[in-house]
Amino acid sequence: MNKSAISSSPIMSTWGLSKTFTTKISDGHRTLNKTVYAVSDVSLDVYKGETLGLVGESGCGKTTLGRLMALFYHPSQGTLRINGQNMKGLSHKHLKPYRKNVQMVFQDPVAALNPRHTVATILTEPLNIFSVGKPVQRRKRVVELLDAVGLSAKDLNRYPHEFSGGQRQRITIARALTLQPDFIVADEPVSALDVSVQSQILNLFKDLKQQFGLTYLFISHDLAVVHHLADRVAVMYLGRIMEIADCDTLFREPTHPYTRALLASVPALKPGKARLGKILKGDPPSPINPPRGCPFNPRCEFASDLCRTEVAMLRPVQTDSQHQVACHHLESFQ
Amino acid sequence: MSRFIAWRLLQGLLVLFIMSFVIYALIGLMPGDPIDLMISSDPNMTAADAARLRSLYGLDLPIYERYLNWISTALSGDLGYSRLFGQPVLQALFPALINSVMLLGLAFTISVCVAIPLGTLAASRPRSFLDYSVNLAAFAGISIPSFWLALMLIIIFAVFLGWLPAGGIAPQNANIIETLKYMILPATTLSVVSIGSHIRYVRAAMIEVLRQDYIRTAKAKGAKNTRIIWKHALRNAMIPVVTILALDFGYLFSGALVTETIYSWPGMGKLIFDSVMGNDFNLALVALLFATALTLTGNLLADICYAWLDPRIVIGQEPS
Amino acid sequence: MTHNSPLSLAICRFRKHQLAIASLFLLLTMILMVLFAPLFERFLGVDANAIDLFNRMGQPSAAHLLGTDELGRDVLARLLYGGRISLATGLIAACIAASIGTVVGLFAGYFGGKLDALLMRFTDGVIALPLLPLLIVLAAIDLVKLGVPETIAQSENISFYRIILIVALVGWTTVARLVRGATLSFKEREFVMAAIGVGATHLHIMFRHILPNLISPVIVAVTLSVGNVILLESVLSFLGLGIQPPMPSWGNMLTNAQELIWQAPLLAVFPGLMIFITVICFNFLGDGLQDAFDPKAEF
Ligand SMILES: Nc1ncnc2c1ncn2[C@@H]1O[C@H](COP(=O)(O)OP(=O)(O)O)[C@@H](O)[C@H]1O
Ligand SMILES: [Mg+2]
Numbered sequence: 001m002n003k004s005a006i007s008s009s010p011i012m013s014t015w016g017l018s019k020t021f022t023t024k025i026s027d028g029h030r031t032l033n034k035t036v037y038a039v040s041d042v043s044l045d046v047y048k049g050e051t052l053g054l055v056g057e058s059g060c061g062k063t064t065l066g067r068l069m070a071l072f073y074h075p076s077q078g079t080l081r082i083n084g085q086n087m088k089g090l091s092h093k094h095l096k097p098y099r100k101n102v103q104m105v106f107q108d109p110v111a112a113l114n115p116r117h118t119v120a121t122i123l124t125e126p127l128n129i130f131s132v133g134k135p136v137q138r139r140k141r142v143v144e145l146l147d148a149v150g151l152s153a154k155d156l157n158r159y160p161h162e163f164s165g166g167q168r169q170r171i172t173i174a175r176a177l178t179l180q181p182d183f184i185v186a187d188e189p190v191s192a193l194d195v196s197v198q199s200q201i202l203n204l205f206k207d208l209k210q211q212f213g214l215t216y217l218f219i220s221h222d223l224a225v226v227h228h229l230a231d232r233v234a235v236m237y238l239g240r241i242m243e244i245a246d247c248d249t250l251f252r253e254p255t256h257p258y259t260r261a262l263l264a265s266v267p268a269l270k271p272g273k274a275r276l277g278k279i280l281k282g283d284p285p286s287p288i289n290p291p292r293g294c295p296f297n298p299r300c301e302f303a304s305d306l307c308r309t310e311v312a313m314l315r316p317v318q319t320d321s322q323h324q325v326a327c328h329h330l331e332s333f334q
Numbered sequence: 335m336s337r338f339i340a341w342r343l344l345q346g347l348l349v350l351f352i353m354s355f356v357i358y359a360l361i362g363l364m365p366g367d368p369i370d371l372m373i374s375s376d377p378n379m380t381a382a383d384a385a386r387l388r389s390l391y392g393l394d395l396p397i398y399e400r401y402l403n404w405i406s407t408a409l410s411g412d413l414g415y416s417r418l419f420g421q422p423v424l425q426a427l428f429p430a431l432i433n434s435v436m437l438l439g440l441a442f443t444i445s446v447c448v449a450i451p452l453g454t455l456a457a458s459r460p461r462s463f464l465d466y467s468v469n470l471a472a473f474a475g476i477s478i479p480s481f482w483l484a485l486m487l488i489i490i491f492a493v494f495l496g497w498l499p500a501g502g503i504a505p506q507n508a509n510i511i512e513t514l515k516y517m518i519l520p521a522t523t524l525s526v527v528s529i530g531s532h533i534r535y536v537r538a539a540m541i542e543v544l545r546q547d548y549i550r551t552a553k554a555k556g557a558k559n560t561r562i563i564w565k566h567a568l569r570n571a572m573i574p575v576v577t578i579l580a581l582d583f584g585y586l587f588s589g590a591l592v593t594e595t596i597y598s599w600p601g602m603g604k605l606i607f608d609s610v611m612g613n614d615f616n617l618a619l620v621a622l623l624f625a626t627a628l629t630l631t632g633n634l635l636a637d638i639c640y641a642w643l644d645p646r647i648v649i650g651q652e653p654s
Numbered sequence: 655m656t657h658n659s660p661l662s663l664a665i666c667r668f669r670k671h672q673l674a675i676a677s678l679f680l681l682l683t684m685i686l687m688v689l690f691a692p693l694f695e696r697f698l699g700v701d702a703n704a705i706d707l708f709n710r711m712g713q714p715s716a717a718h719l720l721g722t723d724e725l726g727r728d729v730l731a732r733l734l735y736g737g738r739i740s741l742a743t744g745l746i747a748a749c750i751a752a753s754i755g756t757v758v759g760l761f762a763g764y765f766g767g768k769l770d771a772l773l774m775r776f777t778d779g780v781i782a783l784p785l786l787p788l789l790i791v792l793a794a795i796d797l798v799k800l801g802v803p804e805t806i807a808q809s810e811n812i813s814f815y816r817i818i819l820i821v822a823l824v825g826w827t828t829v830a831r832l833v834r835g836a837t838l839s840f841k842e843r844e845f846v847m848a849a850i851g852v853g854a855t856h857l858h859i860m861f862r863h864i865l866p867n868l869i870s871p872v873i874v875a876v877t878l879s880v881g882n883v884i885l886l887e888s889v890l891s892f893l894g895l896g897i898q899p900p901m902p903s904w905g906n907m908l909t910n911a912q913e914l915i916w917q918a919p920l921l922a923v924f925p926g927l928m929i930f931i932t933v934i935c936f937n938f939l940g941d942g943l944q945d946a947f948d949p950k951a952e953f
Contacts, residue, residue, distance in 0.1 A: 072847055096853045104851050111844040116866035126852035172848070179852065349779045363795040473941075477934035479885055481892050482926025485912060489919040500915075591786050592889055596912065606787045607893070610794055622791065625784040633782045 010045035011183050011215050012069055012102070016078035017042040018239075019064050025288070034288050038064040040239040041078070043314070048182065051209065051216040053230030053247065055223060055262070057284055061239040062219045063107070066185040069217060070104040071095050082183075100130065103176035107188040109168035113160040119146075119171055120156040126178040145174040148211065149204060166197035173204065177212065185217045190225065202229060223266050227251055232322075235259045238284055238295035241314060245323035255317060255325045255333055258296045294328065302329055342637055346630040350623070357622050358401045366613050404619075414616035418609060423620045427605070430621075433503065434601035438590060440517055441524035442582075449529050453536025460541060468533060475530025484523045484596040491519060501598040520597040524590055528582060539572075580636040665946070674942020677935035684932065688741060691734035700728035703900070713920070720924055724910050729921070733928055736902035739814065741932070743903070744884040747818045751825035751883075752876045756868070758826065759833025760860045764841055774834065781827050789886065792820040793895035813898040817890060821883050829875050833868055840864045870947035878940035881933040888929050904929045 019039040024031045039061045046052050046069075054062050067073050068080065071087065080087045082098050090098075106112035113122060123145060127138040143153045149170040160168055169189060176184055186205065190198040202225065208214060220226050226233055227247065234244040235258065243256040254260045261280045285291050285298060294312050297303040306328050314324040327333075395403075407414075419426035456468040492500035504513040591603030598604070606625060609618035687694065695701060705727060714721045720729040762773040793816065797807035806812065840846065841864065849859050884904075890896030891905025899906055904925040911922035 067847075070851060072850065092850075092856070099851060099853045104848070106844045106848065108844060112848050114845040114849075114863055114867070116869075117863075125849070125854070129853045129858070175848065175852070345775070345778075346782075349782060352779070353783065357791070360791050360795055363799045364791070365794070365796040365799075473934055473937055477881060477885075477930060477937050479888055479926055479929045479933070481889060482908065482922070482929060485908065485915065485922040485926065488915060489922060493916060493919055591790070592893070595893070603787075607790065610787075610790055618791075622784075622787055625787050629784045630782050 007048040009048060010081075011048045011083060012046040012217075013044070013081045013084075014069070014078060015043050015081075017044075017065075017068060017075050017080060018077040019061075019068055019073055020076045023288070037239050037287050037290050039068065040290075041311075042239075042241055043078075044234065044241060044244070046183065046215060046217055048215055049213065050231045051218050051229055053226035053233040054217060054219045054236060055221060055226050055233060056236035057262075058221055059287070060236045060284065061287070062221075062236055063187055064239075065236070066104065066187045066217060066219050069183075070102050070185045071099060072104070100179045101181055102183045102185065103179065103181040105169070105172055105176050105184060105186040105189045108192045109165060109172050110160070110192075112172050113168060115160055118157050118159055119151075122160075122171060123175055123178055126175065130179060132179075141178070142174075145177055148177070148208065149174045164197075165193045166201060169193060169201055170204065173201075173208070177208070180212070181214070183215045183217070185219070187219045188221065189218075191220070191222065198225075205229065223263065235262065238290055239287055240295055240311075241326065242296065243323075243325045244314065245317075249323050253323075255323070255330065256296075256327050257300050257302055257333075261299075294326075302332075304328065339634075339638060342634050346634055349630060350627055353626050354405065354623055355398075355401055357619060357626070358404060359397055361615050361619050361622075362397060362400070364610070364613070364615075408620075413620050416609070416614055416617040418612050418614040418617065423617050426617055427602075427621060427624065430600055430602050430605040431624075433599065434590065434594070434603065437517060437520055437594070437599060437601055438524065440521040441528070441590075444521060444525040445528045445532055448525070449532035449536055453533045454540050456533070457537045457540030457544060465537075468537070472530040472533040472537075475526055475528075475533070477530075478526065480523055480527045481592045481596055483526060484519070484593055487519050487523060488596075501596070503598075503600055516599075520593050520599050523593050523597075527593075532582075576639045580632055580639050582632070671942035671945055673938045674945075677938040677942070681932070681935050681939065684737065685741060688734050688737040691731070691738060694734055695731050698728075698730065700731045703727065721920060723907070723921055724914055724918070729924060732902045732907060733904070733924060736904045736907055736925065737928060737932075739897055739901060739903040740884055740887060740905070740929070743814065743818055743821070743887045743897075744880040744932075744936075747821040747825065747883045747887075748876050748880040750818065750822040751879065752829045752872055754822065755826035755829025755831075755875075756833050756865070756872060758830040759835075760837055760864065762830070763834040763837025764856065764860050764864065766838075770834070773830075777827050777830050780824065783824075785824060786886075786889070789820060789824065789890060790893065790895055792823070793817065793890050810901070813896065814901065817887055817896045821886055825879060825883060828879065829872060832871055832875055836868050836871060837864055840867055870943075874940050874944045874947060877936055877943055881936035881940070884929060884933055884936070 017039060018037070018041055021036040021038055022033050023036050025034045026032075042065060044052075054065065056062055064073065068075055075088075082101055085098070087095065087098065117125075120139075120142065123142040124138050127133065127141065132138060133141065142156070146152060146155060151167065151170055151174070155163075155167075160171065163171065169192075173189075189205070190201050193201060205216065205218070206229065209216065216229075218226065218229055230247045232244065233247050233250045235242045235250075235256065237258050243250065243254070243259045245253075245255075250259070251263065254263050264279050280299060282299065285295070291298050291308075293309045294300070294303070294307045297307040300307065310328070312326045312328045314326045315330070317323040317325055317330065413423040415421070416423050416426040452468050452471075456465040459465055488500045491498045498519055499516055500519075502516060504516045590601060591607055593599070594601045594603040595607050602621065602625065606618065606621045608614070609621055720733070723729055723732065758773055758777070762770040797812070797816070798804055837860075841859075846859055846863055849863050854863070887896055887903065888905030888908075891903045892908050894906070894909055897903035897906050899909075907925040908922060911918070911925070914921055
C-alpha cells in the first residue's frame with residue numbers, strides 16, 4: 001500500500017486502555033456478579049492514513065476495543081486521545097463534536113439499521129443532528145454518498161429489509177461517511193456477508209480510503225482479509241495486544257508463540273520462514289477468570305514460571321523497531 | 335424463600351401505607367364533610383357553631399396532621415363509628431366480608447370448574463371448531479358489561495319467569511335451598527365475567543406446555559393422547575393458572591362492587607359503594623383500605639405461588 | 655408506505671382474520687353513525703332531547719324504532735348520541751393512557767437502573783390497587799375542594815373530561831410494562847449504538863429510533879384497552895358517577911332502566927347491547943391486529 005501517505009502523527013492514541021463489564025453468572029441456584037476483563041492495558045497508536053488490522057479469536061475483545069475507540073464505551077482505565085485531545089470524563093453531550101471524527105461500521109448490517117427507517121432517513125439523520133447545510137444540500141450529499149458506495153438515488157425511499165446483505169452494509173458504510181470522518185472503525189464488516197460479496201465490500205473499503213483519505217481500524221478474525229488490506233497488524237489475545245508489526249513483517253516473521261499458532265491455522269498464508277507454531281488446541285481461557293501472568297501461558301509450550309506470574313509488556317524486537325511483541329522469551333525466538 | 339416473602343410483605347405494607355394517606359386525602363376531597371352533614375340536619379346551627387365544631391374535630395388542621403391523628407387512633411385499635419350502620423366500623427365490616435366470601439367462593443368455583451376443562455379441551459385441539467367456539471365464548475365473557483348481564487338475568491329469571499329473587503340475601507335462618515336461590519344470579523354474573531379471562535389463561539398456558547419437549551417425548555413413547563394432556567400437561571399448566579387465580583381472587587373483592595350493588599347483596603363491594611355515596615367516611619376509609627390490603631395480598635400470593643411452583647425463578651434476588 | 659414494508663405484510667395477515675375485519679367494519683359504521691347522529695335524527699324525524707310525557711316508555715313503533723324512554727325521548731336517537739360519548743371516552747382515554755404508559759416505559763427501559771426500579775415499583779403499586787372502588791372515589795371527589803374554579807367544576811361537560819382523566823390515570827400500566835420490556839431489548843440493538851455514534855441525544859433515540867419499533871404492540875394494547883375503558887366508563891356512568899345526564903352515555907341510559915325493570919324491561923336491553931357489541935368488536939380487532947403484527951403469538 002501507499003506508505004508515504006501515512007503520517008507520523010497518531011489520529012487515535014490509547015494509553016493503558018482497559019474495559020471491564022459486570023455480568024450475571026448463574027451457577028444453578030444463585031446468580032453472581034462477575035467482572036469480565038474484556039480489554040486490558042492496551043496502548044496503541046493509529047496513524048493518519050493507515051489501515052491497522054486487529055486480529056484475534058472471537059471473544060478476545062476486538063469489538064470492545066473498537067467500540068472504545070469509536071467512543072461508545074467509557075474506558076474503565078487508561079486514556080484515549082483523538083488528534084491529541086484527551087477524551088477522559090467527557091459526557092455524552094461533550095463527546096458529540098468528536099463523533100464527527102470517528103465512525104463505526106458494524107459487523108451485522110441487519111442489526112445496525114433501524115428497520116423502521118428508510119435509507120433517506122438513515123443517511124440524513126447524522127446531517128440533521130449536526131445541522132450540516134440546508135435540507136437541499138443534505139439531500140444532495142446523501143445522493144453523492146449513495147453513489148460512492150454503489151447504490152443510487154432510487155434506493156432512498158426503500159427500507160433496509162428490501163436490500164441484500166451486501167447492499168445493507170453499503171448503507172451502513174454510507175452512513176459512516178456522512179459526517180466526513182477521518183477515522184473509521186470497521187468491526188468485522190464482511191463476516192456476516194456471503195462469501196461472494198465479501199470481496200466487493202473489501203474493495204469498496206479500499207476505494208473509499210483512497211477517495212476520502214480515511215484511516216481504518218479494521219477488525220477481523222480472518223487473517224487473509226487482514227493480510228489483503230492492512231498496513232500494520234495488531235494481534236489480540238484475551239484483551240491484550242500480543243504482537244504488533246507491519247503487515248508484511250508480521251506474516252513473514254511472526255514472533256509471539258500465539259501469533260505463530262494463529263498463522264499455522266491458515267495454511268494458505270505461507271510465511272517465509274518455517275516458524276510456525278503448533279495449531280492451537282482448546283478454547284482460550286475465560287475473560288472472567290484470566291490466568292495470572294501472560295494470558296497465553298496455559299496454552300504456550302514455552303511457558304516458564306516467569307510467564308505464569310508476570311504479564312509481559314510489549315517491547316520492540318530490535319531497538320527502534322516497529323515490530324513489538326509481548327513475550328518474556330522474545331529473544332530466544334530470534 | 336422466606337427472605338423473598340418478607341421483602342414482598344414489606345413492599346406491600348409500604349404500598350398500603352402510601353395508599354392509606356392517598357385514600358384519606360381523597361375521602362377528604364369528597365363533597366360534604368361531617369360538619370356539613372350536621373349543619374344540614376340541624377337548621378339551628380350558625381356558621382360560628384360550625385367553625386367551632388370544625389376545630390373541635392380537628393377539621394381545620396392541615397391534611398397531614400389530620401392523617402397522623404387518624405392513623406395513630408386507628409393503630410391503637412379505634413377505627414371509629416359507622417354513620418350508616420350506627421355501629422363500630424369493624425362490626426359493620428365483618429358480616430359484609432362473610433357475605434362476600436360466600437358469594438365469591440361460589441362464583442370462583444363455578445368459573446374455575448368451567449374454565450379449566452374448556453381451556454384444556456381447546457388447547458388440545460388448536461384451531462379446531464371446538465377451539466374457535468371456546469375462544470368466541472371467552473371473548474364474549476370478557477366483553478360483556480357485568481351490570482348489563484345482571485340486569486338481563488334479572489329480567490329473564492325474576493321479571494319474566496319469576497323463578498329467582500331479583501336481589502337481596504336470604505334471611506339468617508333460611509335453609510340451604512333458599513340461601514342458594516338468592517346466590518344463583520349474582521354468582522352466575524360474577525362467574526360469566528371471569529370465565530372468559532380464565533379460559534384464555536388456561537388455554538394459553540396449556541398450549542405453551544404442550545409445545546415443550548417432554549410432552550413430545552411422552553407422545554413419542556406412545557402414551558395415549560388424553561392421558562398425556564390430563565396428567566403431565568395439566569399439572570405444569572397449573573403454574574401460571576394458579577398464579578393468575580390468586581391474583582384474580584384479590585381483585586374479585588372490589589370487582590364484585592357493581593354486581594353486589596345491583597343485586598343488593600350486602601357484601602364488601604356494596605358496603606364500599608354505599609359508604610362512599612352515603613358520606614360514611616370512617617367506614618369508607620377502612621373498607622377501601624381493607625380492599626386494598628386484600629388485593630395486595632392476592633398479588634403477594636400470586637408471586638409466592640409462582641415462585642414456589644416454578645423452579646426456574648430464582649428467589650431472593652428481588653432486592654437488587 | 656411502500657409495497658412491501660412491514661406494514662403491508664401485516665395488512666396481508668390481518669385480512670385473513672375475518673372476525674377482526676367484520677369488527678373493524680362494524681366499528682367504522684358505528685363511528686360514522688354517531689358522528690352523523692344529527693342527520694339520522696332528521697331522517698328519522700325524532701329528537702334525542704324532546705321530552706314527551708304522554709309517550710313514556712313506548713314500545714318500538716314506526717315513529718320510534720326502538721321505543722321511548724321514561725321521559726318519552728326516542729331511544730334510538732339517544733343511543734346515537736350516547737355512542738358519541740362512550741366511543742369518544744374510550745378512544746381518547748385509551749390514547750392518553752397509552753401515551754403516559756409509553757413515556758413511562760420508554761424512560762424506565764432506556765435509562766434502566768434506579769429510575770427503572772422506581773418507575774416499575776410505582777407501576778406495580780398502581781396495578782395492585784383495587785381499581786373500581788378507587789375509580790368510584792376519584793369520580794366522587796369534589797372538584798371545588800381540589801381548587802378547581804366553580805365555573806369549570808360545574809360546567810356541563812366536566813363529567814366527560816373527568817372520566818377521561820381518571821380512567822387514563824389508572825389505565826397506563828399495561829402499556830408501560832409492555833413498552834419497558836420492548837425498550838430493554840431494542841436499546842441493545844446496534845442501530846441504537848449507530849445513532850449514538852452520529853451524535854443523537856437520548857430523547858432522539860427513545861422517540862425516533864425505539865418508539866417506531868414499538869408502534870405495533872402499542873396499537874394492539876390500545877385497541878384492547880378501548881374496550882376496557884368503555885366498560886369502565888359505562889359502569890361508572892351506570893352508578894351515577896360518570897357521564898352526568900342530560901348528556902347521554904350508554905352507561906347512564908341504564909341507570910334509570912334498573913328502576914323501571916318491572917315496567918319497561920326493554921329499556922335495559924339496547925344500551926347494554928351496544929356496549930357489549932362495541933367492546934367485543936374492539937377485542938376482536940385487537941386480537942386480529944396482534945395476530946397480524948406478531949404471527950408467532952398464540953393469542
Ligand atoms: N456488554 C457486555 N457485557 C458483558 N460482557 C461483555 C459485554 N461486551 C463484551 N463482553 C465480553 O467481553 C469479551 C470480549 O468480547 P468482544 O469484545 O465482543 O470480543 P470479540 O469482538 O473479539 O469477539 C467477551 O468475553 C464478551 O463476552
Ligand atoms: Mg466481535
